[in-house]
Amino acid sequence: MGLLEGKVAIVTGGTEGIGYETSVRFAEEGAIVYACARHEKIFDNPLINYHYCDVTDERSVKELYEDVIKGHGKIDCLVANAGITCDALTVKMTNDMFESVINTNLKGVFNIVKMVGPFMEENGGGSIVTIGSVVGEYGNIGQVNYAASKAGITAMSKSWAKEFSRKGVPVRVNTIAPGYTMTKMMNSVPQKLLDKFSQQTMLKRLGKPKEIANAIVFLASDLSSYITGTVLSVDGGMRL
Numbered sequence: 001m002g003l004l005e006g007k008v009a010i011v012t013g014g015t016e017g018i019g020y021e022t023s024v025r026f027a028e029e030g031a032i033v034y035a036c037a038r039h040e041k042i043f044d045n046p047l048i049n050y051h052y053c054d055v056t057d058e059r060s061v062k063e064l065y066e067d068v069i070k071g072h073g074k075i076d077c078l079v080a081n082a083g084i085t086c087d088a089l090t091v092k093m094t095n096d097m098f099e100s101v102i103n104t105n106l107k108g109v110f111n112i113v114k115m116v117g118p119f120m121e122e123n124g125g126g127s128i129v130t131i132g133s134v135v136g137e138y139g140n141i142g143q144v145n146y147a148a149s150k151a152g153i154t155a156m157s158k159s160w161a162k163e164f165s166r167k168g169v170p171v172r173v174n175t176i177a178p179g180y181t182m183t184k185m186m187n188s189v190p191q192k193l194l195d196k197f198s199q200q201t202m203l204k205r206l207g208k209p210k211e212i213a214n215a216i217v218f219l220a221s222d223l224s225s226y227i228t229g230t231v232l233s234v235d236g237g238m239r240l
């Protein structure tokens with residue numbers, strides 16, 4: 001019996017990188033998964049359904065939410081994972097660059113949790129996992145927009161952990177803070193910097209998407225039934 005047997009899960013940004021591995025791991029654990037993104041992906045596993053969603057667009061998020069409820073009558077797990085970077089030193093960062101990252105990473109998480117959180121609260125509970133970053137804690141040169149969005153995700157998640165559990169229904173909300181992980185998001189980072197990031201970890205290497213996904217499975221599943229309002233670092237012991 002899988003850790004997520006029979007659960008219905010939404011994974012935003014579920015078609016690439018960490019989200020893709022999360023969709024695959026969830027299905028391996030028996031969940032019915034809605035992997036959402038703007039570009040379609042075909043999955044081999046029949047438990048994984050691609051669903052279009054642009055997290056910045058409230059109508060698109062509502063359509064996704066309503067389709068999942070119509071299909072299954074419940075949502076047990078939400079992984080609010082979709083995220084982008086748009087890096088530049090502050091002096092060169094345009095308002096568009098700043099806003100696009102905030103709209104996707106921060107407002108995008110708000111848009112979907114605003115629907116799913118209250119639903120879980122009214123329907124017996126659930127587990128929400130948001131994806132922060134080491135950068136949200138330590139900051140990073142050239143990433144003020146991204147750092148702000150990720151610190152904001154942690155703050156929103158802690159607030160939701162309090163808000164959605166106030167009636168005594170077990171809606172758990174936790175954040176995973178990954179360290180640098182080898183996905184296409186890292187494609188634009190020069191090798192010299194990637195080597196430096198590896199050296200800043202205790203394990204002397206970057207993370208693999210599956211290693212983040214395994215931690216997400218833990219927080220989504222009943223194995224973590226007494227954990228809420230917390231941030232789990234999955235970063236090889238990174239110190240910046």
Ligand code: NDP
Pocket residue numbers: 012013014015016017018019036037038039040053054055056081082083084104108131132133134177178179180181182183184185186
């Ligand atoms: P990828 O770039 O590999 O994948 C991003 C996913 O998000 C894609 O599926 C993409 O699909 C989707 N996405 C982007 N914009 C939107 C949108 N507006 N609406 C819906 N889906 C969207 O990223 P990673 O796997 O590397 O990152 C996943 C999460 O982990 C992000 O939140 C990121 O900030 C975080 N993270 C990553 C780290 C890393 O080192 N890789 C480190 C710390 C945190 P599409 O473009 O088709 O919409």
